[in-house]
Amino acid sequence: MPLEASQKVALGLRLAAACYLDPECCSVVGQGVPSSIRSARAKLLAGASVAAHEVTSDASISTFLGDIADDLESLDAQGVIAEAVIQVRLLSRTLHAGNGDGQIHGGLSEEACQTGLLRLSKAIEERLGAALKNATGFEMGTKPGLSYTTCVTDEAARCAPFFVTGDADISCTPREIALTLFDGEISARALLHIAYTIHHEITCHGLQGLASDAGKPNAHATCFWSEGWMDTLAFDLTQDWAKEKNAWTPLNGPDGEGELWKIHDARYSAAVNIPKVQMDYRRAARAGFRRLARILQDNCLASSQIDACELVKAFTFTAQTHADATCTRLRLLAARLLTVLVGDNPGRRKETELAHSCISFVATRDMALLEAQIDKITGI
Numbered sequence: 001m002p003l004e005a006s007q008k009v010a011l012g013l014r015l016a017a018a019c020y021l022d023p024e025c026c027s028v029v030g031q032g033v034p035s036s037i038r039s040a041r042a043k044l045l046a047g048a049s050v051a052a053h054e055v056t057s058d059a060s061i062s063t064f065l066g067d068i069a070d071d072l073e074s075l076d077a078q079g080v081i082a083e084a085v086i087q088v089r090l091l092s093r094t095l096h097a098g099n100g101d102g103q104i105h106g107g108l109s110e111e112a113c114q115t116g117l118l119r120l121s122k123a124i125e126e127r128l129g130a131a132l133k134n135a136t137g138f139e140m141g142t143k144p145g146l147s148y149t150t151c152v153t154d155e156a157a158r159c160a161p162f163f164v165t166g167d168a169d170i171s172c173t174p175r176e177i178a179l180t181l182f183d184g185e186i187s188a189r190a191l192l193h194i195a196y197t198i199h200h201e202i203t204c205h206g207l208q209g210l211a212s213d214a215g216k217p218n219a220h221a222t223c224f225w226s227e228g229w230m231d232t233l234a235f236d237l238t239q240d241w242a243k244e245k246n247a248w249t250p251l252n253g254p255d256g257e258g259e260l261w262k263i264h265d266a267r268y269s270a271a272v273n274i275p276k277v278q279m280d281y282r283r284a285a286r287a288g289f290r291r292l293a294r295i296l297q298d299n300c301l302a303s304s305q306i307d308a309c310e311l312v313k314a315f316t317f318t319a320q321t322h323a324d325a326t327c328t329r330l331r332l333l334a335a336r337l338l339t340v341l342v343g344d345n346p347g348r349r350k351e352t353e354l355a356h357s358c359i360s361f362v363a364t365r366d367m368a369l370l371e372a373q374i375d376k377i378t379g380i
């Protein structure tokens with residue numbers, strides 16, 4: 001369901017409070033949280049609570065948020081909450097234009113992109129597009145394109161064990177990414193949950209077979225290429241994002257890294273409701289992704305650990321976006337790769353031959369050749 005006026009306002013205020021005023025990120029060592037920050041956060045959250053009654057249409061948004069921004073400014077003698085004021089003023093000018101849904105590139109206006117999770121999705125999509133182009137030369141165009149929806153729910157179980165849940169449908173054009181948030185206060189830690197979820201939905205699903213304009217079958221929830229191999233890349237890309245210290249990652253350093261690892265690991269724990277054998281494959285895919293980088297480095301096919309990770313990224317992006325890629329073909333590719341990468345003592349010769357095949361695939365983009373080469377290596 002598209003966001004209503006009051007929902008847009010409540011979500012915008014809660015996100016601003018999480019980005020700029022989370023006490024966990026604003027504490028001064030030995031002094032605690034400045035009172036102006038505590039008061040500003042309380043005002044934003046109070047505004048989010050009363051929005052349901054006081055914001056009845058798009059026409060009332062500007063005045064409602066303008067008053068809150070004025071209130072914040074009166075608190076801010078030292079300018080410590082200036083960024084929150086700027087954000088609330090921006091929302092007061094733009095929230096009338098969108099409803100949290102739509103295609104960012106080739107679709108919505110700049111104003112409409114401020115609504116719901118579109119602003120964060122836009123930042124992540126642009127960054128992932130640049131990473132993809134840098135690694136493979138492939139450019140994300142406006143076709144088939146990605147379209148987003150932002151929903152809120154008061155059913156915590158729908159988002160458990162975290163704050164948000166994502167879903168993707170790549171069988172249609174544009175491809176659809178649905179993000180559902182729990183309708184409550186948002187913390188800086190929750191921002192990391194949201195950022196990881198968006199990275200996952202775009203990287204693991206939205207990009208699959210993207211070089212073809214045609215719709216593609218959706219991966220099953222147990223697909224170990226999508227949910228293991230690709231998710232490991234999505235996790236790495238989220239970690240890189242968090243290290244950049246942008247407005248969406250106020251919780252950075254060891255605290256932010258620890259929170260991201262917690263979310264990532266939870267996807268590989270026994271608590272996930274999939275059969276154990278499928279979880280074993282998911283965990284093997286994560287291990288295989290890491291093992292390929294190790295083999296590249298140990299056999300001097302990469303000049304450093306960073307170089308090895310970049311090569312694995314280029315290989316993974318090339319396979320994922322390939323015009324002929326489908327979830328079934330990629331899952332079978334993952335199965336082939338894992339035979340060597342996490343197989344029972346495959347031997348150094350097989351490992352290096354596999355690594356060579358993966359590197360040359362980035363240049364040839366010949367998926368049938370890659371499959372044949374791996375089958376020859378494994379003797380199938």
Ligand SMILES: [Zn+2]
Binds near residue numbers: 205
């Ligand atoms: Zn997924």
